[in-house]
Amino acid sequence: MTDQMRLLLIRELKVLDDARQVLVYSFNKCRAIGIKETYQPEELESFESFSGRFARLSDILIQKIFRLVDELDLDTQGTIRDRINRAEKKGLIISSDVFIEIRMVRNDIAHEYLPEAIHDIFGKVLSLTLHLLDGVERTIAYCKKYTQAV
Numbered sequence: 001m002t003d004q005m006r007l008l009l010i011r012e013l014k015v016l017d018d019a020r021q022v023l024v025y026s027f028n029k030c031r032a033i034g035i036k037e038t039y040q041p042e043e044l045e046s047f048e049s050f051s052g053r054f055a056r057l058s059d060i061l062i063q064k065i066f067r068l069v070d071e072l073d074l075d076t077q078g079t080i081r082d083r084i085n086r087a088e089k090k091g092l093i094i095s096s097d098v099f100i101e102i103r104m105v106r107n108d109i110a111h112e113y114l115p116e117a118i119h120d121i122f123g124k125v126l127s128l129t130l131h132l133l134d135g136v137e138r139t140i141a142y143c144k145k146y147t148q149a150v
Contacts, residue, residue, distance in 0.1 A: 008068065009146055012068060013143060016057070016139075016140070020133065022053050023053045023054060023056075026054075027050065027133075035119075035123050050125060051121060051122065054105075054109070054125045054129060054132065055105075059106065061139065062084065062102075063080075065139055069090070069142070080103060084099045090142060091142065093134075093138060098128070102131065105125060
C-alpha cells in the first residue's frame with residue numbers, strides 16, 4: 001500500500017467518523033421523539049435531518065469506504081451488491097441483507113416525496129441505524145491494519 005492510499009483511507013475514515021457522530025446525535029433525538037401519526041414542525045425537521053444523515057453515512061460507508069477497502073484488499077470492483085457481499089465476508093458487517101435494505105432505504109430517502117411514505121421511512125431509519133453504526137465500528141476496526149504505521 002502506498003503512503004498516498006494510506007493517507008486517503010485515514011482521511012475518509014475521519015469523514016466517516018464525523019458523519020457517524022452527527023447521526024448518533026440525530027438518532028438519540030429522534031428515538032426520544034418516537035414514531036407518531038403527526039409531528040410538530042420541529043420534530044419533522046429533526047427526523048428529516050436524521051434521515052439525511054442516515055443516507056449520507058450509508059453512502060460514505062458503502063460507496064467510499066467499502067470501495068477503498070476492496071481496492072486495498074486487491075478485490076475486483078463490481079456492483080454495490082457485490083461490494084456489500086464482500087463486506088459481509090470480511091466481517092465489516094453482520095448481514096448483507098440488512099445492508100441491502102439500508103441501501104434501499106437510502107434510495108427511498110433520496111427519491112420519496114409523499115408525506116405518508118416519509119413517515120414510513122422514519123421508522124425504517126430508526127430500526128436500521130444501529131446496524132449501520134455497527135458496520136461503521138467494524139469497518140474502522142478492520143481498517144486499523146492499513147492505517148497503523150508499520
